[in-house]
Amino acid sequence: MESIKRNILLNPGPATTTDTVKMAQVVPDICPREKEFGDIMRQLRKDLLGTVHADPTKHTCVLFCSSGTINIDICLNSLLPDNKTVLVVNNGAYSSRAVEVCQYYSLPYIDLKSSVFEQPDLSVVEQTLKNNPDIAIVYTIYHETGTGVLNPVKEIGALAHKYGAICVVDTTSALAMRPINIDEENIDFCMASAQKGIQGMAGLSFIIGNVQEIIKSKNYPKRSYYCNLYLQYDFFERTGEMHFTPPVQTVYAAVQALKEYYAEGEMEKWKRHQRVADAIHEGLREMGLKEVIDPAIQSGLVVSVKFPDDPNWSFEYVHDYCYEHGFTIYPGKISSTNTFRLCSLGQIDVKDIKDFFEVLKKAMSGK
Numbered sequence: 001m002e003s004i005k006r007n008i009l010l011n012p013g014p015a016t017t018t019d020t021v022k023m024a025q026v027v028p029d030i031c032p033r034e035k036e037f038g039d040i041m042r043q044l045r046k047d048l049l050g051t052v053h054a055d056p057t058k059h060t061c062v063l064f065c066s067s068g069t070i071n072i073d074i075c076l077n078s079l080l081p082d083n084k085t086v087l088v089v090n091n092g093a094y095s096s097r098a099v100e101v102c103q104y105y106s107l108p109y110i111d112l113k114s115s116v117f118e119q120p121d122l123s124v125v126e127q128t129l130k131n132n133p134d135i136a137i138v139y140t141i142y143h144e145t146g147t148g149v150l151n152p153v154k155e156i157g158a159l160a161h162k163y164g165a166i167c168v169v170d171t172t173s174a175l176a177m178r179p180i181n182i183d184e185e186n187i188d189f190c191m192a193s194a195q196k197g198i199q200g201m202a203g204l205s206f207i208i209g210n211v212q213e214i215i216k217s218k219n220y221p222k223r224s225y226y227c228n229l230y231l232q233y234d235f236f237e238r239t240g241e242m243h244f245t246p247p248v249q250t251v252y253a254a255v256q257a258l259k260e261y262y263a264e265g266e267m268e269k270w271k272r273h274q275r276v277a278d279a280i281h282e283g284l285r286e287m288g289l290k291e292v293i294d295p296a297i298q299s300g301l302v303v304s305v306k307f308p309d310d311p312n313w314s315f316e317y318v319h320d321y322c323y324e325h326g327f328t329i330y331p332g333k334i335s336s337t338n339t340f341r342l343c344s345l346g347q348i349d350v351k352d353i354k355d356f357f358e359v360l361k362k363a364m365s366g367k
Ligand SMILES: *Cc1c(COP(=O)(O)O)cnc(C)c1O
Pocket: 012, 013, 067, 068, 069, 070, 094, 141, 143, 144, 145, 170, 171, 172, 173, 193, 196
């Protein structure tokens, strides 16, 4: 078999994958309605629960065919009872996506916006809950991919529960990278997609959450047909299948990726991401490049770097130079500051970062 060129993706997902995951997609054609394929998905759903230490008697995992944003859409449109409000604890571009979903569905919402450079203020979250007893969903993000800020999810979840709301958390850029414990961290629903933490392929997304809450949502207002959590859950429970055609080959890749995830181990993988992030910090320091987020509140998964104060700096030139040499860097998502992002996702290690900085130095010394 010809070897596949290895690219180092420093963008926030899709991530660099192993060749074994890539090759897992090359399988005999199969109709996904066959029992054999149903068994594969049943096992995958079960194995995904383990990534957040979910309890199979209390939690379930529901798969969808799409990129990760579908999870945000589904949770918000499916889990909000009539005449209730969503509170979005919003400190960045990716949390803002939830606000846009609320707007598209005309869901009552409160956009609790705060500085993208900081963690949200818990006392303001509590005051908002106190003042608005109709809040049924507190929505936040585990790790804001736009900046690299890690949010105090456990504390936000505790406040949600204190005021009778459920806590829905976008864990897309943390799950299977940083250790997460769904119950201990007061999370009712979390989510991710296969191209991020588990290092699979894009096109498969999943929501892990509380079964009783899903069952309760059966009679909530129906705001979408394709993107309804109860409908997909119920179909899986009755038939073992996705309601509509699953991303067949992507499912095989996810199964292989998850096998590799468990073989590496939750803590070992987290250690690897941390040492990759440390190598990124060190490389930036050596080059005199400045970060925008206080290291004390960083996730260890996304590093936001300020554009250098150099009239000759061109992100596009540097990006293209790095890309030609097998490294992908990614623009920032902070409206007030020009930044780019270097991420520690994917099947990469310290050596890849050292190699990257050699290329970056050449790119920045120009032409
Ligand atoms: C990547 C990501 C998503 C999903 O983005 P898609 O492009 O739809 O896959 C959602 N939330 C967060 C926090 C992410 O990092």
